[in-house]
Amino acid sequence: MRLLKISLHAGFFLSGITTVIIGQFLPILARKFTLNDEQSGNFFPAQFAGSLIGTFLTNWFGKRGRFLLAALIGCFLMAVGIFMLNSADLTFCLAGFFVNGLGIGMTLPSINMLILELNPSRPAAALSVVNFFWGVGAIVSQPFVDNFARGTDIFRPTLILTVALALVGLALALIPKGVEQKPAANDEEEIDFSTPIWTLPLAWAIAGFNFIHVGFESAMGGWLKTYTERVEPDAALYRLPPIFLYFVFFVAGRGVAPFFFRFLNENRMLLLGLLTILGGLGVLLSAGSIVLLGVGAAISGFGTSWVFPTNMSRFTKTFGPSASRRATPFFIAGTLGATFTTWLIGFVSNRFGNNLHAGMLILVGSLVTLVLLQIVLQLRTKKALE
Numbered sequence: 001m002r003l004l005k006i007s008l009h010a011g012f013f014l015s016g017i018t019t020v021i022i023g024q025f026l027p028i029l030a031r032k033f034t035l036n037d038e039q040s041g042n043f044f045p046a047q048f049a050g051s052l053i054g055t056f057l058t059n060w061f062g063k064r065g066r067f068l069l070a071a072l073i074g075c076f077l078m079a080v081g082i083f084m085l086n087s088a089d090l091t092f093c094l095a096g097f098f099v100n101g102l103g104i105g106m107t108l109p110s111i112n113m114l115i116l117e118l119n120p121s122r123p124a125a126a127l128s129v130v131n132f133f134w135g136v137g138a139i140v141s142q143p144f145v146d147n148f149a150r151g152t153d154i155f156r157p158t159l160i161l162t163v164a165l166a167l168v169g170l171a172l173a174l175i176p177k178g179v180e181q182k183p184a185a186n187d188e189e190e191i192d193f194s195t196p197i198w199t200l201p202l203a204w205a206i207a208g209f210n211f212i213h214v215g216f217e218s219a220m221g222g223w224l225k226t227y228t229e230r231v232e233p234d235a236a237l238y239r240l241p242p243i244f245l246y247f248v249f250f251v252a253g254r255g256v257a258p259f260f261f262r263f264l265n266e267n268r269m270l271l272l273g274l275l276t277i278l279g280g281l282g283v284l285l286s287a288g289s290i291v292l293l294g295v296g297a298a299i300s301g302f303g304t305s306w307v308f309p310t311n312m313s314r315f316t317k318t319f320g321p322s323a324s325r326r327a328t329p330f331f332i333a334g335t336l337g338a339t340f341t342t343w344l345i346g347f348v349s350n351r352f353g354n355n356l357h358a359g360m361l362i363l364v365g366s367l368v369t370l371v372l373l374q375i376v377l378q379l380r381t382k383k384a385l386e
Contacts (some may be wrong), residue, residue, distance in 0.1 A: 005118065007171040008111050009133050011075055014165055015107050016137020017144065018078050018100055021161075022047055023222040023243065024145040025085065025154060027229055032152035033090050036354050037226075041346020044222055046094045047101035048339040050081075054105020055331065061106075062113060068175060071110040075169035077103030083162040086155055108134075128254075135251035142225065142244045197319045197326050202380050206315050207333040209373055212366050213307055214334035215341030216277070219363055220246060220304075222342045224297060227356050232290040242290070242297035249298040253305025266310050266317075267378040273310070274374055276303025278367045285360055308334075314377075341366065 022043055030040045054074065061070035077099055084096025112127065119126035148157040197203045225243045232238075260269060277300050284296025315330055316323045341362065349359030 001118075003171060004114075004175050007168055007175070008071070008114055009130055011071060011107060011165075011168045011172070012111050012130050013133040013137040014075075014161065014168060015078065015104055015111075016134035016139075017141045017161065018082060018137075018165075019104055019108075019134075020138045020141050020221045020247070021082075021145065022097065023225050024141050026222065027226045028145075028149060028152055028154060029085075029093065030226070033093075036350050037346040037356055037359060038350035039346075040226070041343045041349075043094065043097050044218070044342035044346075045339045046097040047104075048218075048335055048342075050098040050101025050103075051105035052101075052332065052335045054102040054107075055109060055335070056105075057102075058106050058109045059328075061110070067110040067113045067117075068172060070106045071114065072169050072172040074103040074105070074107030074110060075165045075172065078107065079103075079162045079165035079169065082158050082165070085158055132251065132254070135247070135254065138221070139244065139247045139251060142241060142247075197323060198329060202377075203315075203319065203329075205373065205377055205380065206311065206318070207330045209311055209370065209377065210308070210330055211333040211337035212341075212370050212373070213304075213311065213337070215337035216363055216366050216370075217304055217308070218338035219341045219345055219360075220297075220300060223345055223356065223360065227360055228290065228293055230356050231287065231293060238290055240294060242284070242293040245294045246297040246301035249301035250305045253302040254309075257306035257310075260306075266314050267374070269306060270310050270314075270374050271371070271378070273303045273305075273307045274367060274371050276300075277307075278364075278371065279303075281363055281367060285357065285364070 026040055026043065029035070029043070030037075033039075054077075058067075058070050058074075061067060081096045081098070081100030081103055084099060085093055087093050087096065111130065115126050115130050116123050145154070145157050148160065150156070221243075224246060225241070228242050257269070260272070264272065280296045280299025280301075280303055282296070283299060284293055287293045287296055312327075312330070315327065319326075345356075345359035345362055347359075348362060349356045352358040
């Protein structure tokens, strides 16, 4: 059991790196293949398509009580996908991001469910810890790549990740069968599934909120390093680059959010988070120096940290206990939002002469839309709960 818990946390840490490493590799691969922003943006749909399929596969494994096997396969898929990024062929490199996404889609939900099964008495605390490991992985992704990559050569960082992921996969393979707890046969009987969800406009509005917000998160993680290099070409020389600060304050925000929840309800927390992001984004997009870029990134990362879990909580509270088992469209909306927004930024940038600032302005529109949508949802959810 100890080996299992260590392996799961190690796998989540590594998946934090592999999930956001696309943003660290993006400017390197753009130089390697001489890509414009629209062509670079194609890496994102490749990874997110894999992630979406991986999530559906995890659902298949989960129904058969095989989350451990799904996590094991996911680790090996990430290892293979990451190593494929060394290819000199662009198509093969795109396939590498797809395979990596497939592994991510199988690993993240599987490990989350295994952690829940292993900690029935304190599930929230256990999930917080394992997701903290993901956050640490996201934080170290930037210095990890900067320290081990050489020009357009990413062999060393990909090799290290490949070996580490393979070792975690092997460790999971050593776990004896039967460690997973089967769900009780009467679990679903105790939950009322009569409440309609996806026939209601309110449910789709909350899913739409997730579409836009996850799109913003993914765009920041994916494009911020490239944008920083456009503003400050020597950004790699700075010890605290904006992408690093973004993820540091993202993780820090998750830690301090419970304190704010003592004084604010969910709707006010969501509005506070969105306005904080909007302020940070304003600083970031108007910045002409790396210092101001870092300030804007830190503010945006802090503000966005509690938005996704709070919106998810709103969804389950609005539609009852069975909502968590019928939330597939909610999560799919997030993945589609990530795919669309990251691609659209590259597309718009290329239409304006590879002007990434023009592409990033899309995020301002996203945030304004989210603020307006939040005001509407605040009124609608209040009526629904009454």
